[in-house]
Amino acid sequence: xxxxxxxxxxxxxxxxxxxxxxxxxxxxxxxxxxxxxxxxxxxxxxxxxxxxxxxxxxxxxxxxxxxxxxxxxxxxxxxxxxxxxxxxxxxxxxxxxxxxxxxxxxxxxxxxxxxxxxxxxxxxxxxxxxxxxxxxxxxxxxxxx
Numbered sequence: 001x002x003x004x005x006x007x008x009x010x011x012x013x014x015x016x017x018x019x020x021x022x023x024x025x026x027x028x029x030x031x032x033x034x035x036x037x038x039x040x041x042x043x044x045x046x047x048x049x050x051x052x053x054x055x056x057x058x059x060x061x062x063x064x065x066x067x068x069x070x071x072x073x074x075x076x077x078x079x080x081x082x083x084x085x086x087x088x089x090x091x092x093x094x095x096x097x098x099x100x101x102x103x104x105x106x107x108x109x110x111x112x113x114x115x116x117x118x119x120x121x122x123x124x125x126x127x128x129x130x131x132x133x134x135x136x137x138x139x140x141x142x143x144x145x
Contacts, residue, residue: 008059008060009045009104010056012056012066012095012096013054013056013127014074014093015052015053017089017091019124020052022051022085022087026048029054029081030054033054033056033077036072036073040069040073042059042069042073045058045104045108046108047111048113050114050118050123053123055110055111055114056073057108070096074094093142095127095134
């Protein structure tokens with residue numbers, strides 16, 4: 001086969017340290033995250049969230065490790081966000097779940113409607129449900145840091 005064809009779609013979620021409401025200007029954070037992603041060669045299809053977490057649907061290049069991408073997004077954004085608030089921190093971990101191309105519209109809709117969604121469901125409940133739907137094993141003691 002002369003070419004390699006890859007489409008890695010990932011729904012990634014990470015929150016603020018201790019789930020505190022530290023995202024004061026969500027649109028600014030989403031814009032900043034998109035810029036950082038673009039600079040490191042990552043395409044963000046959708047981004048959203050609320051004051052204590054962010055959801056991203058992104059396309060990953062075959063040559064990049066998810067851990068390195070999230071590290072770069074979180075490190076670079078927190079560096080900028082700490083200029084406004086010295087207490088700003090992202091949690092250490094994250095969730096990253098593969099998405100079928102046929103599910104992209106549903107995931108985009110879910111991400112775009114986070115504010116409405118979290119009027120009914122807490123971030124903690126939603127995050128755990130997401131891990132369970134994906135069949136990801138987790139330890140309650142280490143989900144939140």
